[in-house]
Amino acid sequence: MLNASDKTLLKTVADLEGLPKGAYNIRKNGKLLSRQVTANINIESNADGSGIVVTIKPGTKNESVHIPVILSEAGLFDVVYNSFIIGEDADVTIIAGCGIHCGSKEQEGHAGIHEFRVGKKAKVTYVEKHYATGRGTGRRILNPTTKVFLEQGAKAEMELTQISGVDEANRLNEAELGPESLLLITERVLTDGEQKAVSTNNIVLQGEDCRANMISRSVMKGNSRQIFYATLTARNKCFGHIECDAIIMDNGSNETMPSLKAEHPDAELTHEASIGKIANDQLMKLMSLGLTYDQSVNRIIQGFLK
Amino acid sequence: MLELKDLYFTVTDHESVKQRNIIDGVNFTFKKGLFYAITGPNGSGKTTLAKLIMGINEVSQGQIIFEGNDISKLTITERAKRGIAYSFQQPARFKGITFRDLLTIATGEEDEKKLLNIVSRVGICPLSFLDKEVDAKLSGGEIKKIELATTIAANPRLAIYDEPDTGIDLWTINPMVKLLKKELIEHLTTTIVVSHNRAFLEAADVIIIIDKGRFVYEGDLPKALHLLTDLSACTYRRPPEGEENAQCFR
Numbered sequence: 113m114l115n116a117s118d119k120t121l122l123k124t125v126a127d128l129e130g131l132p133k134g135a136y137n138i139r140k141n142g143k144l145l146s147r148q149v150t151a152n153i154n155i156e157s158n159a160d161g162s163g164i165v166v167t168i169k170p171g172t173k174n175e176s177v178h179i180p181v182i183l184s185e186a187g188l189f190d191v192v193y194n195s196f197i198i199g200e201d202a203d204v205t206i207i208a209g210c211g212i213h214c215g216s217k218e219q220e221g222h223a224g225i226h227e228f229r230v231g232k233k234a235k236v237t238y239v240e241k242h243y244a245t246g247r248g249t250g251r252r253i254l255n256p257t258t259k260v261f262l263e264q265g266a267k268a269e270m271e272l273t274q275i276s277g278v279d280e281a282n283r284l285n286e287a288e289l290g291p292e293s294l295l296l297i298t299e300r301v302l303t304d305g306e307q308k309a310v311s312t313n314n315i316v317l318q319g320e321d322c323r324a325n326m327i328s329r330s331v332m333k334g335n336s337r338q339i340f341y342a343t344l345t346a347r348n349k350c351f352g353h354i355e356c357d358a359i360i361m362d363n364g365s366n367e368t369m370p371s372l373k374a375e376h377p378d379a380e381l382t383h384e385a386s387i388g389k390i391a392n393d394q395l396m397k398l399m400s401l402g403l404t405y406d407q408s409v410n411r412i413i414q415g416f417l418k
Numbered sequence: 419m420l421e422l423k424d425l426y427f428t429v430t431d432h433e434s435v436k437q438r439n440i441i442d443g444v445n446f447t448f449k450k451g452l453f454y455a456i457t458g459p460n461g462s463g464k465t466t467l468a469k470l471i472m473g474i475n476e477v478s479q480g481q482i483i484f485e486g487n488d489i490s491k492l493t494i495t496e497r498a499k500r501g502i503a504y505s506f507q508q509p510a511r512f513k514g515i516t517f518r519d520l521l522t523i524a525t526g527e528e529d530e531k532k533l534l535n536i537v538s539r540v541g542i543c544p545l546s547f548l549d550k551e552v553d554a555k556l557s558g559g560e561i562k563k564i565e566l567a568t569t570i571a572a573n574p575r576l577a578i579y580d581e582p583d584t585g586i587d588l589w590t591i592n593p594m595v596k597l598l599k600k601e602l603i604e605h606l607t608t609t610i611v612v613s614h615n616r617a618f619l620e621a622a623d624v625i626i627i628i629d630k631g632r633f634v635y636e637g638d639l640p641k642a643l644h645l646l647t648d649l650s651a652c653t654y655r656r657p658p659e660g661e662e663n664a665q666c667f668r
């Protein structure tokens with residue numbers, strides 16, 4: 113059922129050595145390949161068959177859901193709408209990932225629209241990895257969207273990673289935070305060659321005492337290009353922070369536009385942004401510990417994107 | 419074990435287009451297993467000299483002979499592999515690299531037990547430091563301790579510490595001196611400490627005073643005293659950044 117190339121992709125995007133434990137839904141070339149539900153986690157195809165609805169019972173603890181997507185069919189552009197309904201007080205980890213294996217001249221792509229409704233005091237950790245491979249010359253396109261709605265006291269930790277091989281990415285993250293909720297987003301994007309990635313982030317701090325922290329780490333190799341937009345809109349007494357760092361290697365280019373909007377007098381919003389080459393003092397330090405120049409560069413980038 | 423032969427580091431001032439020797443014809447031989455303290459006014463060339471030895475600064479003229487071989491043209495990496503280690507005056511801060519990672523890079527060791535052994539051997543960093551990120555959040559003292567620890571962990575044949583006491587609390591200075599002495603005795607590590615701190619000067623076998631890029635004194639501490647109390651050799655018109663603890667030996 114899973115061929116060798118599927119297995120490699122699964123290993124890379126979901127850290128899986130075969131089928132996962134717990135609930136999962138594996139989608140291959142736009143169709144369901146395999147699914148498993150548990151007593152607390154239900155997975156169903158949605159009404160129009162364009163995706164899945166994952167429902168997590170209130171109070172579910174320490175369970176995980178894997179929802180990897182594999183694309184290996186030439187010319188396919190797969191679009192899915194997935195929703196996640198996380199019951200009150202639950203604490204779960206959701207691991208999504210999209211691996212593209214492109215063996216032809218035709219372009220292949222995936223747009224995953226993931227919507228999260230996180231109930232009162234519930235906590236979700238969402239890990240998403242994107243990766244493309246294959247010898248084909250077709251463009252590999254990934255347009256992931258996440259929409260997060262946090263109820264009172266809910267917490268979401270989102271780790272969004274684009275590893276390599278993706279020619280074109282339009283990433284969109286949107287969130288609306290209820291009272292006392294907490295959102296942590298870490299986005300890591302590495303581009304190379306002629307690749308281009310745009311990341312747009314709109315976070316609305318709606319409820320009193322909510323907090324959001326968005327961290328973006330970008331590395332541009334080759335002639336690649338990345339554009340990062342992040343807007344925090346505060347509508348209540350709240351705290352928000354954006355931290356975006358970009359390392360330019362070779363001839364890469366970057367635009368970073370953090371923006372802060374306070375629509376309430378007690379809003380506290382901050383941002384830090386930096387774009388630059390690898391710091392020389394970091395290189396010197398690692399070389400003085402015995403690494404070569406290239407090893408030092410790799411180690412610094414590896415840490416930066418960790 | 420380390421010979422500086424007619425060593426120069428020359429820079430060109432961009433405005434006046436004049437040449438300036440930051441290190442101005444230094445001749446000196448460091449002997450194996452001795453403890454050297456280099457002191458001198460700010461801007462006299464101490465850090466520049468240390469970076470010349472490590473290969474971070476390129477030699478303008480002259481030679482650096484290490485254990486009989488000319489290393490003047492070797493890269494930083496090659497010098498590190500031959501057993502030279504340098505603790506930076508202003509250590510680099512990273513993103514996503516921990517103290518553990520630096521120790522692993524310095525030693526090639528990933529084993530938890532062995533890493534903990536190294537940390538306890540160094541002593542001045544608590545074991546809990548191991549997973550600390552070496553980033554901008556560390557205090558000045560914390561990062562200097564980590565910097566010193568990575569140098570010791572590398573088991574160098576020649577260790578150079580550039581103002582290791584900066585930002586370090588008074589209670590840690592003496593243990594730090596003892597630690598460097600112990601490393602020297604156990605591993606015969608030739609040790610060079612750049613410092614103004616009397617604890618290091620008193621611990622040293624040889625004191626070197628550097629002024630305007632030249633060695634103006636090489637010898638023991640008692641005879642160095644009159645020079646150190648002489649304002650011309652030791653003036654702090656303004657305490658430089660990050661050197662709040664720098665105090666003149668007078």
Ligand SMILES: Nc1ncnc2c1ncn2[C@@H]1O[C@H](COP(=O)(O)OP(=O)(O)O)[C@@H](O)[C@H]1O
Binds near residue numbers: 462463
């Ligand atoms: N690469 C360089 N280019 C120009 N000036 C330099 C360079 N490196 C050091 N200097 C200057 O040389 C002098 C000595 O610096 P340094 O060795 O750092 O002094 P210290 O004795 O305080 O460690 C300072 O005036 C410094 O500005």
Ligand SMILES: [Mg+2]
Binds near residue numbers: 464465466507580
């Ligand atoms: Mg200095």
